[in-house]
Amino acid sequence: MAIKNRCTWCEKDDLYRNYHDEEWGVPVYDDQKLFEFLILETFQAGVSWHLILKKRENFRKAFLNFDYKQVALFGDYEVQELMKDAGIIRNTLKIESAINNAKAFIKVQEEFGSFSKFIWSYVDGKPIINNFTSLNQVPAYTPLAEKISKDLKKRGFKFIGPTTMYAHMQATGMVNDHFLDCWKRS
16 A cells, blocks of 8 residues: 655644545535634634644534524523533634624625635635645745735624634635645645
8 A cells, every 4th residue: 555645734643634635625615614614713723723623523513513504693692601611612702703703704695695606706716726845835824815814804704814814725725735745736
């Protein structure tokens, strides 16, 4: 059996390898899945992505399978209940931003027909393919991520700075940052 070359960042453990091999950089056009990554990326700010992946199923339960229509209806009671949930990152501002972002997400859908159409319009519906060979070449964010972040903030989104936006773009395949020698490039 041939050994697969992977991006070096994912070689920490099976959780990272599976995420890399099955999800990271794969284009996502489904609104619910895009919302899932928005939630996960906003909670990731200040903590490791590995921790978010470990808690992903807990987030899925806490945020009702990432049903943005239901999350948009959350109020003070749900915020207090989520603050008691040790299975997620218990940060009031992040929880409130998830609820706020669900409402803003729906407004974008109403304006553009889907969140996917809106977000993918920034890259003309096709992933940007980068040609990195090592982690130190991958930027924390790009001017495009900054532009999208600013637009989302104008539309009412919170906790969606350019670094978070770039991570979202990588996760959802808007940019392909797999290293040149990674098997996912073929």
